[in-house]
Amino acid sequence: MIEVRDLHMHFGGFRAVDGASLTIAEGSITGLIGPNGAGKTSLFNCIAGVLTPTSGHVLFNGEDITGLKPHELFHKGILRTFQIAHEFSTMTVRENLMMVPANQTGETLWNAWFKRKTIAAEEAALRQKADEVLEFLTISHIADEKAGNISGGQKKLLELGRTMMVDAKIVFLDEVGAGVNRTLLYTIADAIKRLNVERGYTFCMIEHDMEFIKMLCDPVIVMAEGKVMATGSAEGIMQNEEVIEAYLGTGIKNKEATEGLTKDAKPAAKKTAKKAAVKKTAAKKTGDAT
Numbered sequence: 001m002i003e004v005r006d007l008h009m010h011f012g013g014f015r016a017v018d019g020a021s022l023t024i025a026e027g028s029i030t031g032l033i034g035p036n037g038a039g040k041t042s043l044f045n046c047i048a049g050v051l052t053p054t055s056g057h058v059l060f061n062g063e064d065i066t067g068l069k070p071h072e073l074f075h076k077g078i079l080r081t082f083q084i085a086h087e088f089s090t091m092t093v094r095e096n097l098m099m100v101p102a103n104q105t106g107e108t109l110w111n112a113w114f115k116r117k118t119i120a121a122e123e124a125a126l127r128q129k130a131d132e133v134l135e136f137l138t139i140s141h142i143a144d145e146k147a148g149n150i151s152g153g154q155k156k157l158l159e160l161g162r163t164m165m166v167d168a169k170i171v172f173l174d175e176v177g178a179g180v181n182r183t184l185l186y187t188i189a190d191a192i193k194r195l196n197v198e199r200g201y202t203f204c205m206i207e208h209d210m211e212f213i214k215m216l217c218d219p220v221i222v223m224a225e226g227k228v229m230a231t232g233s234a235e236g237i238m239q240n241e242e243v244i245e246a247y248l249g250t251g252i253k254n255k256e257a258t259e260g261l262t263k264d265a266k267p268a269a270k271k272t273a274k275k276a277a278v279k280k281t282a283a284k285k286t287g288d289a290t
């Protein structure tokens with residue numbers, strides 16, 4: 001379980017995360033949504049060690065992990081994927097997977113010369129594991145493709161596959177569904193669901209696509225202006241007036257998210273909400289100094 005307590009991430013005088021508290025329960029697929037600029041990525045980066053928070057705490061099963069670096073969190077099974085998949089483009093898909101586990105014997109020149117048998121055995125085991133991962137993700141057919149040549153959606157699957165090469169406990173997914181065609185989106189959703197149910201992975205995912213959120217996430221946490229404004233089921237969140245207002249107020253760029261969250265809102269209510277939220281944002285930007 002991850003517990004975030006009163007987390008702040010300030011950039012100069014601007015409070016990107018402004019006292020966020022939330023829980024990611026073990027075994028859940030927790031969605032993190034909110035309008036553009038709500039602070040979701042900053043919060044993710046604080047939890048995953050990419051940023052050191054200005055204040056507040058992140059606990060993992062009761063242990064304070066605030067400020068630990070990504071490699072330290074990696075060894076605890078806490079991994080973060082990025083919005084833009086980070087693959088080694090000139091290596092094959094299989095080789096990309098085989099690169100993930102740390103502390104391989106062949107990593108030093110000395111061992112490469114004198115421990116050849118051990119290295120060969122390790123490589124064979126890694127190759128087998130990589131092939132199992134590819135099969136699980138239904139992308140065995142691209143094992144020998146250069147990673148730079150595969151589609152954006154396949155890169156997202158590869159990113160997910162890399163988390164399977166180590167014993168991941170909690171995986172933070174940053175817009176894993178963004179820019180992916182519908183068919184591949186269902187493959188990704190299916191892989192996430194199976195990793196959750198069959199292998200006990202916990203997920204926390206930032207997503208703008210409400211259909212994707214509805215397919216997978218319970219609970220859904222909504223952030224606005226650096227704070228958690230609501231937590232609940234996807235259906236409940238989509239009916240929540242406050243949430244609808246928050247989305248309208250910031251002129252959200254993502255069409256699907258806006259449609260999903262605002263289709264029931266009345267036109268007059270939309271106008272008032274937009275004015276109120278714009279005022280609130282302006283006040284926040286001018287009134288804060290840290």
Ligand SMILES: Nc1ncnc2c1ncn2[C@@H]1O[C@H](COP(=O)(O)OP(=O)(O)OP(=O)(O)O)[C@@H](O)[C@H]1O
Binds near residue numbers: 011034
């Ligand atoms: N390194 C930084 N320096 C200054 N301001 C930053 C920095 N990173 C983020 N911000 C600001 O913090 C606010 C929150 O950004 P963040 O990326 O966390 O939001 P988000 O909810 O992930 O948005 P989106 O959905 O658009 O990706 C934004 O106003 C952004 O401009």
